Amino acid sequence: MKPTILYEKNYHIDLRDVDFQKKLKLSALFSYFQDAANDAAIRLGVGIDTLQEKFDAAWVLMRLKVDIERLPSLDEEITIETWPQEPRRFDFERDFLVKGRDGNIIIRAISSWGIIDLKERKLVKASAISLEYPEVIEERAIHGKLRKLKGTDPMHPVYKKVIGYSDIDFNGHLNNSRYIDYMMDCFPIEDHEKYQPESLEVNFINEALPGDEIVMKQGEGETSGEIIMEGVREKDDTVIFRAKVKIKEI
The missing domain is CATH 3.10.129.10 (Hotdog Thioesterase)
Structure with a gap:
């Protein structure tokens, strides 16, 4: 091919x-x-x-x-x-x-x-x-660089999740799509009825493995409607992922 x-x-x-x-x-x-x-x-x-x-x-x-x-x-x-x-x-x-x-x-x-x-x-x-591309497309879907996200203070714990069978992929670690479910579960249903994400940026920082207990935390971002979120492994306080979500009214 x-x-x-x-x-x-x-x-x-x-x-x-x-x-x-x-x-x-x-x-x-x-x-x-x-x-x-x-x-x-x-x-x-x-x-x-x-x-x-x-x-x-x-x-x-x-x-x-x-x-x-x-x-x-x-x-x-x-x-x-x-x-x-x-x-x-x-x-x-x-x-x-x-x-x-x-x-x-x-x-x-x-x-x-x-x-x-x-x-x-x-x-x-x-x-x-040794990957070589047959051509290069210079156009970008979004202009700007992917960056390292910073945390915020204070970060408030929302809930805990133990990583299990349904969360892991063929690599044996937490699949990135499951992180997104964990993030969305931080918001009550009433918020989902009123708001929806306008943008989402995620840094996947460390692996999460079966049996790990993840504490979901969130805090306010720098601008209105911006929320900073983290998943932290409880046993060693390691940040597994960090995200920035900007929401808007539906």
């Missing part, structure tokens, strides 16, 4: 992927991104199976930022377009556009991925897999 840099995939919004308002859950959107990214990587010769078999390694999502114009609804058809940027020393950036049936862009995202050695559980250099 000839390598292609731009990849498109269509998705139908099913019952399993929507919330009580029949809108696409953010965790399902993240799963779509993972799925499209892997399909695109397969076409470039570096899908998850190839990485594991040839390099005993796996892709891991490190940072992601999403800007949302609107969330698609049940039974809607959407198209996700994705393309990579030139590899850097330790990370690979990948952009996403989500389009409605009419072709209008409804969601934009930029992401940063790394490669983890499955034995050492450490990041390895991008050059380890």
